[in-house]
Structures are given as structure tokens and as C-alpha cells.
Amino acid sequence: MSITIAKRKRQSPDDARATAVAAARDLLRDEGMGGVTLKAVAARIGRTHANLLHHFGSVAGLHQALAEDISLTVSRSIRAAIGKRRRGEASARDVVNTMFDAFHAERAGELIGWIALTRQRQALEPLITTIRSIVEDFRESGDQRPMDRVTLGLVLLAIGDSLVGEEVAEATGLARIAVRDDAVGLIKGIVGE
Structure with a gap:
């Protein structure tokens, strides 16, 4: 029996940022600014906290x-x-x-x-x-x-x-x-x- 690991589609940096910002907009609308965290955005788009830190530097950057x-x-x-x-x-x-x-x-x-x-x-x-x-x-x-x-x-x-x-x-x-x-x-x- 073999294990298959699903690969995530690789996005360009601009596309990755746009996806994260769109998720942040959804969180703002659904949960308010208190819900717009790196962790919440990462969870919503299936990325890691570290990945978002790479793209935005901090929650302030997001x-x-x-x-x-x-x-x-x-x-x-x-x-x-x-x-x-x-x-x-x-x-x-x-x-x-x-x-x-x-x-x-x-x-x-x-x-x-x-x-x-x-x-x-x-x-x-x-x-x-x-x-x-x-x-x-x-x-x-x-x-x-x-x-x-x-x-x-x-x-x-x-x-x-x-x-x-x-x-x-x-x-x-x-x-x-x-x-x-x-x-x-x-x-x-x-x-x-």
C-alpha cells in the first residue's frame, strides 16, 4: 500500500498575496477585524502561518x-x-x-x-x-x-x-x-x- 501526498498548486507571489487578501476581506466581513489574523487567513486558504509571514512580514503587513x-x-x-x-x-x-x-x-x-x-x-x-x-x-x-x-x-x-x-x-x-x-x-x- 502506498501513501499519496496531495500537492498544493504553486502560486506566484502576487497570486498568493491576492488569495490571502481575499480571505482577509471575507474574514473582515464575517467576523470583524478581530478575526483577521495570520492564523485565521492561513487556515482559510490552506497555507501556513509561516507562509503568510513570508508574504506580509507581520499581521500589520496583512x-x-x-x-x-x-x-x-x-x-x-x-x-x-x-x-x-x-x-x-x-x-x-x-x-x-x-x-x-x-x-x-x-x-x-x-x-x-x-x-x-x-x-x-x-x-x-x-x-x-x-x-x-x-x-x-x-x-x-x-x-x-x-x-x-x-x-x-x-x-x-x-x-x-x-x-x-x-x-x-x-x-x-x-x-x-x-x-x-x-x-x-x-x-x-x-x-x-
């Missing part, structure tokens, strides 16, 4: 890669909404809804909060880069309005809403959607209609 991946997804959604707004195909409310929905769907508030609270500030760099690029995108189009102030307010509101929006809305007795109304009011208050 969190930064996760932040990069989520920042790209959120950025694409927001840029598409802004493009539609510029073409007259969307309202300010559509942009706000897209931003809040993207932050909520990607659990961005929890990710950002966890990174900040665990003092992994370098892992916030992808988010900071995304925000800078959105502001620069407005400036490149010749828009002279203070879109940096609009972006600051919208991002902070979207982070808070994605993190504790349901609970705070319930505590105030308001519908959760009220903060989106306020976000549109912020835009109009800073840059007008």
Missing part, C-alpha cells in the same frame, strides 16, 4: 495589504460616482450614497478604526493616498471649490456611519439615512448647489 485592496475598491466606486456627477448623470445625493454604501459594504470604518487603535498608522497610508487622489482629481479638473473640505467631512461621516451608524441613529431616535441627508447639506453648505 492589514496594510487589506487596506490597499479596500481603498482601491472604495476609490473606484467614488470616482465613478464623481464622474457621473460631473457629466450631470448623478446628484450630490448619489455621490453621498455611493460613498457611504462603499464604506459600509467594505467594512472600511471597522478596518480604519482597528488600524488606528492598534497604532498601525503606516497601514492607513492606502486610505490617505486614496483621499489625496480624490482631492487632486477635483483640482486637476480646474474645480476651484474647496473640495478638500467637502472630502474631509464626507469621509469622516462615512467612516463613522460604517462603524457605528446603526447604533448612533437608534440612540438619537433618527433614521440612519439622516446622516446622508446631513452629508448632502454639508456639500451644499460648503460649495453650494
Whole structure:
């Protein structure tokens, strides 16, 4: 009787990192940031803890890669909404809804909060880069309005809403959607209609 050992399919380093980040996204969605550990990701993808250390260096490296991946997804959604707004195909409310929905769907508030609270500030760099690029995108189009102030307010509101929006809305007795109304009011208050 012979024993056959199943071989794992060898992945390129980029594919291995992408697989691990996808598993981390699933864990974030299913279990929250507390569940996004090297051990949990390794178990989910059938790799070893050491293998993930090789690719990310530490759990902070994994969190930064996760932040990069989520920042790209959120950025694409927001840029598409802004493009539609510029073409007259969307309202300010559509942009706000897209931003809040993207932050909520990607659990961005929890990710950002966890990174900040665990003092992994370098892992916030992808988010900071995304925000800078959105502001620069407005400036490149010749828009002279203070879109940096609009972006600051919208991002902070979207982070808070994605993190504790349901609970705070319930505590105030308001519908959760009220903060989106306020976000549109912020835009109009800073840059007008």
C-alpha cells in the first residue's frame, strides 16, 4: 500500500498575496477585524502561518495589504460616482450614497478604526493616498471649490456611519439615512448647489 501526498498548486507571489487578501476581506466581513489574523487567513486558504509571514512580514503587513485592496475598491466606486456627477448623470445625493454604501459594504470604518487603535498608522497610508487622489482629481479638473473640505467631512461621516451608524441613529431616535441627508447639506453648505 502506498501513501499519496496531495500537492498544493504553486502560486506566484502576487497570486498568493491576492488569495490571502481575499480571505482577509471575507474574514473582515464575517467576523470583524478581530478575526483577521495570520492564523485565521492561513487556515482559510490552506497555507501556513509561516507562509503568510513570508508574504506580509507581520499581521500589520496583512492589514496594510487589506487596506490597499479596500481603498482601491472604495476609490473606484467614488470616482465613478464623481464622474457621473460631473457629466450631470448623478446628484450630490448619489455621490453621498455611493460613498457611504462603499464604506459600509467594505467594512472600511471597522478596518480604519482597528488600524488606528492598534497604532498601525503606516497601514492607513492606502486610505490617505486614496483621499489625496480624490482631492487632486477635483483640482486637476480646474474645480476651484474647496473640495478638500467637502472630502474631509464626507469621509469622516462615512467612516463613522460604517462603524457605528446603526447604533448612533437608534440612540438619537433618527433614521440612519439622516446622516446622508446631513452629508448632502454639508456639500451644499460648503460649495453650494
